[in-house]
Structure formats: structure tokens, C-alpha cells
Amino acid sequence: MATVTFRNVNKRYPNGFHAVHDLDLEIADGEFVVLVGPSGCGKSTTLRMLAGLEEVTSGEILIGDSVVNDVEPGNRDIAMVFQNYALYPHMTVRQNLAFGLKMRRTPKAEIERRVADVAETLGISSMLDRRPRELSGGQRQRVALGRAIVRQPRAFLFDEPLSNLDAKLRVQMRAEIAALHQRLQTTMVYVTHDQVEAMTLGQRIVVMDGGVVQQADAPLAIYQNPANRFVAGFIGSPPMNFVRGRLEGDVFQHVGGEVLLANGDSAGGELPPTDGGSPPPRQLPTRQERPSAWSGPAWLGVRPEDLALDAGGPVLGEVTLDVVEQMGHESMGYFRLAGERCAMRLPADSGLAAGDHVRPRLRPGAWRLFADDAEGKRLL
Ligand SMILES: Nc1ncnc2c1ncn2[C@@H]1O[C@H](COP(=O)(O)OP(=O)(O)OP(=O)(O)O)[C@@H](O)[C@H]1O
Ligand SMILES: [Mg+2]
Structure with missing residues (x-):
């Protein structure tokens, strides 16, 4: 030895x-x-x-x-x-x-x-x-x-x-x-x-x-x-989904919309209301909770199992399913977002089929951000 x-x-x-x-x-x-x-x-x-x-x-x-x-x-x-x-x-x-x-x-x-x-x-x-x-x-x-x-x-x-x-x-x-x-x-x-x-x-x-x-x-x-x-x-199969966009403080913007990544309400995960009534006071994220102090072109990465209709975090966008693969214990839905092919986990009995519109959500804390350059380093 x-x-x-x-x-x-x-x-x-x-x-x-x-x-x-x-x-x-x-x-x-x-x-x-x-x-x-x-x-x-x-x-x-x-x-x-x-x-x-x-x-x-x-x-x-x-x-x-x-x-x-x-x-x-x-x-x-x-x-x-x-x-x-x-x-x-x-x-x-x-x-x-x-x-x-x-x-x-x-x-x-x-x-x-x-x-x-x-x-x-x-x-x-x-x-x-x-x-x-x-x-x-x-x-x-x-x-x-x-x-x-x-x-x-x-x-x-x-x-x-x-x-x-x-x-x-x-x-x-x-x-x-x-x-x-x-x-x-x-x-x-x-x-x-x-x-x-x-x-x-x-x-x-x-x-x-x-x-x-x-x-x-x-x-x-x-x-x-x-x-x-x-x-x-x-590493990972199906591979991690990547959506290309821009990170500005807490907000990741991609072609299909924007995602508020650190809304201080990550348990509920709803985007804060934008109109009407008196919105609940929104806690400002602390420095640590912020996805990045960095602004610029970036990739948002999220694994298929961390993207689901009931994942609890912010909505990634409104998408149309291209393919739904039934695996028995679960099914996998494929769609395109901002030009990138993505996969998400679906319950086996969701009844969803190709052509259906869904709003996949990120599991709180389970997404990653990477610089949009040759090295693609992970951003903290
Ligand atoms: N004898 C050689 N002369 C020149 N280049 C070589 C030689 N042997 C390997 N290479 C090159 O070195 C690189 C690494 O080769 P290597 O065989 O280590 O790859 P690998 O990671 O084992 O790939 P694979 O998964 O296909 O087996 C390749 O680009 C290959 O073309
Ligand atoms: Mg080899």
C-alpha cells in the first residue's frame, strides 16, 4: 500500500x-x-x-x-x-x-x-x-x-x-x-x-x-x-440547467423575465407584490443573503431536482413543456428558457403533457451563479 x-x-x-x-x-x-x-x-x-x-x-x-x-x-x-x-x-x-x-x-x-x-x-x-x-x-x-x-x-x-x-x-x-x-x-x-x-x-x-x-x-x-x-x-444527470442572463444585485434577468434571488422571504418564495393595497413590509436582504455583490453577465445554474412546480422558491419564468418523460416514480419535463434546454422534475401523476404551460420554481438556496466568461467561476 x-x-x-x-x-x-x-x-x-x-x-x-x-x-x-x-x-x-x-x-x-x-x-x-x-x-x-x-x-x-x-x-x-x-x-x-x-x-x-x-x-x-x-x-x-x-x-x-x-x-x-x-x-x-x-x-x-x-x-x-x-x-x-x-x-x-x-x-x-x-x-x-x-x-x-x-x-x-x-x-x-x-x-x-x-x-x-x-x-x-x-x-x-x-x-x-x-x-x-x-x-x-x-x-x-x-x-x-x-x-x-x-x-x-x-x-x-x-x-x-x-x-x-x-x-x-x-x-x-x-x-x-x-x-x-x-x-x-x-x-x-x-x-x-x-x-x-x-x-x-x-x-x-x-x-x-x-x-x-x-x-x-x-x-x-x-x-x-x-x-x-x-x-x-x-457532474449530474440530467445535467444542471443553465440560463444565461444578467445579475444585478439580487435580481437575475434573463430573456424570459427576471428572478428575484434574495427577496428576504425565501421561505414563502413569492415575488413581492408590485401593486395595490399595502404590501407587507419587505425585509431587505442582509449582505450574506445576497446572491452576489457582483453585477454583470452570468449564468444561473439549477439542478432538475431543484426545479419544481412546488419548490417553494422564486419562479424561474413561465415556460412551455416540449417533452414530458414518464419514469414511474416521477417524470421529467423539458422546456426551453432564454434559448437554453432545461429539465425539471414533475410528480409522476401531474397529468402534464407537452404543450402545457408551467411556472417552475427554484428550491430556495439550491441555485448557483456562475460568471459568464471563459472560466465560468462560481459567484458567491
Ligand atoms: N501519443 C500521443 N501523441 C500526441 N497526442 C496524444 C498522444 N496520446 C494522447 N494524445 C492527446 O492527448 C490528449 C489526452 O489524451 P488522453 O488519452 O489522456 O485522454 P483521455 O482523457 O484518456 O480521453 P478518453 O476519455 O477519450 O480516453 C488528447 O487530446 C490526445 O489526443
Ligand atoms: Mg482514456
């Missing part, structure tokens, strides 16, 4: 492409870290540098206390499981599992004991004498996992190990990998672009984009407090 440290690591490929920028990351002993991000963001490059399959252009990578930049992959004592788990087709499962140990001249009795142990853990004991072609995709993936586990490495690296499996098997293997980590308590670095895998497996998620770490934090912290618009939009 070991810690893993990236110190200001950069990767420039021979063609000049700068794939990883100034990566600083400390992974604790026994931690399960997930690297996530869109295709081409540098996840595999990062993992391959750690495995020693790709040279580091600048900076340092440490496993435990030692810098491994110049250590051969075979001497780093880590195991890697790829998407294309190439098993040796002419060998039985038992031989596949034993191969790495045999190469390291492990005593025969020890090999037998460890192979039996790993096969038991992964539920493949009855298949030890089969060849890979006699196994299902999930069983093969389990053998590939077994080959990594049997070596008892200091850390496991996974590069999209489940992406070749069908949806049902993925869910099952995901749970098995989580259980495996529970049992072994070995440091694991897991690459995926599946954000459900990231949310469910990671003790910490590192979100990358364009070779740059955008945020590294616990799954729920990332979900609830995304550092910028990229992270907010990447």
Missing part, C-alpha cells in the same frame, strides 16, 4: 501537444480516487505516467516516499487494468491468474494459494480450467481484475475497466470493485468518463478538462458546490 503524489506534473507529447498541465495531486494511502472528464482531457495520460508507460515531461511522481519518474513500469509495484483486458487466449483462467506471479518466480504453493483466494473473492472458482473464449464479457473482466489483485500491488490503476460491458454488467461490476476496495483497502486510481461511476466509487473525484484539474473533492461536495460551470454541467 502506498500514497501517490503528483508534483507539478506536465506532459507534452513529442508532437508538441500539451496533454496535462501543472498537475498537483496527493492521493492518500488506501484512498479511492476517480479521475473523470470528457474525452481527450488527459485522464489516460495521467494514469499512464503513473504506471510508467508514458514519460513525464516535467515535475515529479512519487509512490510512497520515492520519486518514480525513472523507475521502470515493472518495478513500480502497481497493477493496471485496462478497458481492453487482454487475457492470454491459449491459457486457462488459472494460468492467466498465475502468470504474473510465475514471472516473478513466486513459489508454486504460494501461487496456488493466492490464485484460489482471488478466484474465491471474485466468484470465478468454478471457471479456473476454462479458457477466456468460454467466458462471458463480465467473467473475462473479473479474470482481468483477478490478474491485477493476485499480485498484491501497492496501488491499482483502472482505465475505464467497465466500458466494454453492457449496462447491467457495469452496475454489477461497479459494486464488485467497490466491495473489493472495502476488502483490500489498497490505493486505487480509477479513470472513467461515466459520472455515475465517479459519484458512486470515488472517495474523491478529480474533474479534469483540457489537461487541467478543475476540482478535486468528495463526490457530494462536487455535486453541491461545483467550483465552476464546467464541473457543474459535467
